[in-house]
Amino acid sequence: MTDRRPNIAMILTDDHAAHSVGAYGSVVNETPHLDAIGARGVRFGNCFATNALCAPSRASILTGTYSHVNGVRTLSTPIDASQPTFVSQLRAAGYRTAIVGKWHLGEGPGHDPEGFDSWDVLIDQGEYHDPRFLSADGLRTEPGYATEVITDLALRWLDSLDGDDPWCLLLWHKAPHRPWEPAPAYQGKYSAPIPVPETFTDDYATRSESTRRSTMRVADDLNATDLKQPVPPGLSADEEARWKYQRYMEDYLACVASVDDSVGRVTAWLEEHGQYDDTVLMYTSDQGFFLGDHGWYDKRLMYEESLRMPLLLSYPRAVGAGQVHDGIVTNVDFARSLLTAAGVEPHDRMQGRDFWPDLTGTDQGTNSVPPADGMYYRYWEHDDGNHHAAAHYGYRTDRYKLIYFYNDGLGLPGASSVTYPPEWELYDLVADPQELTNVADDPAYTAIRRDLEVQMWKAQAAVGDEPHPGQPLPQ
Numbered sequence: 001m002t003d004r005r006p007n008i009a010m011i012l013t014d015d016h017a018a019h020s021v022g023a024y025g026s027v028v029n030e031t032p033h034l035d036a037i038g039a040r041g042v043r044f045g046n047c048f049a050t051n052a053l054c055a056p057s058r059a060s061i062l063t064g065t066y067s068h069v070n071g072v073r074t075l076s077t078p079i080d081a082s083q084p085t086f087v088s089q090l091r092a093a094g095y096r097t098a099i100v101g102k103w104h105l106g107e108g109p110g111h112d113p114e115g116f117d118s119w120d121v122l123i124d125q126g127e128y129h130d131p132r133f134l135s136a137d138g139l140r141t142e143p144g145y146a147t148e149v150i151t152d153l154a155l156r157w158l159d160s161l162d163g164d165d166p167w168c169l170l171l172w173h174k175a176p177h178r179p180w181e182p183a184p185a186y187q188g189k190y191s192a193p194i195p196v197p198e199t200f201t202d203d204y205a206t207r208s209e210s211t212r213r214s215t216m217r218v219a220d221d222l223n224a225t226d227l228k229q230p231v232p233p234g235l236s237a238d239e240e241a242r243w244k245y246q247r248y249m250e251d252y253l254a255c256v257a258s259v260d261d262s263v264g265r266v267t268a269w270l271e272e273h274g275q276y277d278d279t280v281l282m283y284t285s286d287q288g289f290f291l292g293d294h295g296w297y298d299k300r301l302m303y304e305e306s307l308r309m310p311l312l313l314s315y316p317r318a319v320g321a322g323q324v325h326d327g328i329v330t331n332v333d334f335a336r337s338l339l340t341a342a343g344v345e346p347h348d349r350m351q352g353r354d355f356w357p358d359l360t361g362t363d364q365g366t367n368s369v370p371p372a373d374g375m376y377y378r379y380w381e382h383d384d385g386n387h388h389a390a391a392h393y394g395y396r397t398d399r400y401k402l403i404y405f406y407n408d409g410l411g412l413p414g415a416s417s418v419t420y421p422p423e424w425e426l427y428d429l430v431a432d433p434q435e436l437t438n439v440a441d442d443p444a445y446t447a448i449r450r451d452l453e454v455q456m457w458k459a460q461a462a463v464g465d466e467p468h469p470g471q472p473l474p475q
């Protein structure tokens with residue numbers, strides 16, 4: 001251990017699924033610079049987003065609170081940026097702080113970044129080419145490719161720092177978000193056939209109607225902007241779906257290739273300046289993404305590919321190399337954990353569990369906070385008018401996942417007057433890791449489901465959220 005306060009460099013991407021990271025066993029690409037962070041520190045095997053959507057996840061990461069506490073439930077609920085964040089707390093403790101890249105938490109007074117010495121952020125979703133940036137000095141356009149420009153600006157800020165006070169940098173990329181526009185150098189890098197996931201032809205046979213109604217199918221819902229080329233004539237339906245998958249993945253993975261380069265540049269900067277060992281270097285994404293899994297792209301739904309976040313972290317000064325952390329952690333836990341790393345007391349309202357002692361302890365007994373039994377999830381948007389994903393909440397343990405689609409949309413953003421009956425899904429992640437068989441109404445799982453309903457209800461209450469008015473309380 002050391003008395004020295006670590007620097008913190010959090011590289012966050014947008015929609016980067018763990019199964020397109022080498023360290024997570026990707027079969028579709030390689031990410032050597034990302035993997036190196038995990039090899040030099042920790043790979044988290046079970047990190048989850050508590051609301052798998054961009055703005056809500058970012059708000060949870062910053063404030064260490066759930067969506068119903070920080071108010072950012074959906075993409076159309078801008079943040080109250082005066083809330084305490086781990087960054088504002090670090091700054092108050094003497095850290096130099098900056099954010100560069102995608103913010104997507106609203107614009108204008110009260111919503112622009114607060115708690116940063118320097119902020120330089122993309123407008124709204126941001127652009128891949130010649131992106132516009134907003135800073136305290138106003139709006140400007142930066143020529144170039146977003147992933148490279150954001151990295152340049154971040155390293156320029158690091159270069160500008162003098163003295164020994166620690167720093168905290170949020171380097172938040174747009175990539176690999178839709179519409180998946182690669183850097184010119186990586187056009188064509190993935191033109192060889194990309195393996196189609198086993199669940200690509202999921203027929204949704206036992207799933208809820210809520211799930212089936214969502215429109216994010218590779219076969220049906222990718223548009224001309226996404227595909228960038230006309231669909232070749234004469235293909236069968238199955239061939240066309242696979243052609244679209246290939247087109248989608250070529251661009252998505254090429255965007256990831258630039259992200260890997262960016263991570264390599266940050267790593268090199270830290271090494272060249274002798275700061276790698278004294279920096280908590282984190283790589284993560286705001287949530288996961290469907291890469292043709294279950295026939296989909298996008299996220300929102302509580303299935304594994306969307307729920308799971310890659311999380312790789314190194315800090316050689318205090319965290320042993322080559323660790324795998326398999327306990328359940330969430331994006332809400334980041335704020336507390338990073339503050340502990342910096343020796344700063346977290347703000348009272350911060351929720352989640354401090355996982356820092358899990359990483360630095362010499363044995364398993366050093367964290368006085370027991371591992372989480374499960375994680376509570378809530379996706380609040382009720383039909384965004386595009387992907388039509390229904391609001392739901394759920395609970396995931398190491399073995400099971402229970403999901404409740406309440407479906408009447410009471411008081412929810414985007415709710416239409418059309419209502420559907422509430423629906424449950426339950427997956428046994430050991431017997432059915434691909435989540436293909438909903439066993440919510442299988443008599444063999446009656447007792448398990450009842451127990452999970454109670455656990456979910458308790459977890460919901462523990463974080464200060466309430467059941468939807470339509471939900472029957474567990475017996």
Ligand code: SGN
Nearest residue numbers: 014015053054055075177178179298
């Ligand atoms: C855009 C995308 C959607 C995506 C949302 C949310 N459509 O609206 O596909 O789900 O962003 O993404 S696009 O055609 O405009 O690209 S998030 O990362 O901000 O949550």
Ligand code: CA
Nearest residue numbers: 014015054286
């Ligand atoms: Ca996102």
